[in-house]
Amino acid sequence: MQFPVLTKELAERLEQSEVDYMTSRVLAIQEREGNPMGAEVQTFGGATALYVKEMPWGTFNAVKGMSEQEIGLTDEIVQFYRERNRSFQLEIIPSKASNDLLSCLSNSGFRQTGFHSTLYGMPTPTKPSNPAGVTIREMDAEDFELYGQLHCLGTGLNLEGASYVADNNKVLYGRPGWKFFIGYVDGQAAGVAVMYMDNEIASLTFAATVPAFRKRGLQTAFLHQRMYEAALAGCELVVGQAAYASVSQNNMERAGLRLGYTRATWAGK
Structure with a gap:
C-alpha cells in the first residue's frame, strides 16, 4: 500500500483518531463504580470536551475537534468548565484554524500557549527484531x-x-x-x-x-x-502524538512515521 500523502481530509481523520481514544479512555474512567475520578465527556457540535475532576492536567481537560462551526458554542464550552471550576485547553489543528475561529478565541480571552505534533505512518507486516537484551x-x-x-x-x-x-x-x-x-x-x-x-x-x-x-x-x-x-x-494507519521536536517525535520519525501537523494549544488568560 502506498504511503498516503497529507490532505485536509487525512489530517482530520488523524485528529478524530485522537478524539476517539481519549473519549474511550475518559468514558472508561467514568464507568468505574461511583465515578470516583469525576470524569465527563460532553460534545458541543463537532467538538468534544473532556473533564476529569481528579486529573487536573491539560490532557484530561481539553476540547478537541473545534472548528469555526463551533464559534457560536464558545460561551457554552467556557461555561461547562467554569461550572466545574477547572481551567482547560483548546486544541486546534491547522486545517481548522480559520481566521474567524482564531479571532473568536482571542476575543474570548484565550491565548496560544504551545504546539504539539501528530505523526502518522503505515502498519508493519513484518515481525520486529528487538535490540539485544x-x-x-x-x-x-x-x-x-x-x-x-x-x-x-x-x-x-x-x-x-x-x-x-x-x-x-x-x-x-x-x-x-x-x-x-x-x-x-x-x-x-x-x-x-x-x-x-x-x-x-x-x-x-x-x-x-x-x-x-x-x-x-x-x-x-x-x-x-x-x-x-x-x-x-x-x-490502515498508525498515529502518534509527541511534544514538538522531542525525543519521542524523533523516535517516531526513525520508525517511519511522518509529521502530519502540529496542533496549537490555546488556554484561558
Whole structure:
C-alpha cells in the first residue's frame, strides 16, 4: 500500500483518531463504580470536551475537534468548565484554524500557549527484531500493579500514585481496541506501552521507560511492536502524538512515521 500523502481530509481523520481514544479512555474512567475520578465527556457540535475532576492536567481537560462551526458554542464550552471550576485547553489543528475561529478565541480571552505534533505512518507486516537484551510481551490483567509502578517511574510521577494510575488504566483492559505491553531490558521490567485501535487506525497512546533503562532501544522496540500489532489487526494507519521536536517525535520519525501537523494549544488568560 502506498504511503498516503497529507490532505485536509487525512489530517482530520488523524485528529478524530485522537478524539476517539481519549473519549474511550475518559468514558472508561467514568464507568468505574461511583465515578470516583469525576470524569465527563460532553460534545458541543463537532467538538468534544473532556473533564476529569481528579486529573487536573491539560490532557484530561481539553476540547478537541473545534472548528469555526463551533464559534457560536464558545460561551457554552467556557461555561461547562467554569461550572466545574477547572481551567482547560483548546486544541486546534491547522486545517481548522480559520481566521474567524482564531479571532473568536482571542476575543474570548484565550491565548496560544504551545504546539504539539501528530505523526502518522503505515502498519508493519513484518515481525520486529528487538535490540539485544530487549523483550516485549502483552500484559495480563494481573500486571496492572506493575504497570502503575513503571508508568510512574517512567513519567516522573510519585510512586504513591501508582495504585491510582493502575486503577485508571485497568478499566481499559479488555475494552475493545486497547492493548498494553511491558518491556524488559536484560530481564528486568523497564517500561510500558499502550495502543488503541478503531476505525482501521492504531493510536500510539502512551509509552514510558524507567530512566535507568533508557538509551537501550526500548522505546523504538515499543513503536515497532505496536506497528506490527496494527498490521495484524488490519489497520490502515498508525498515529502518534509527541511534544514538538522531542525525543519521542524523533523516535517516531526513525520508525517511519511522518509529521502530519502540529496542533496549537490555546488556554484561558
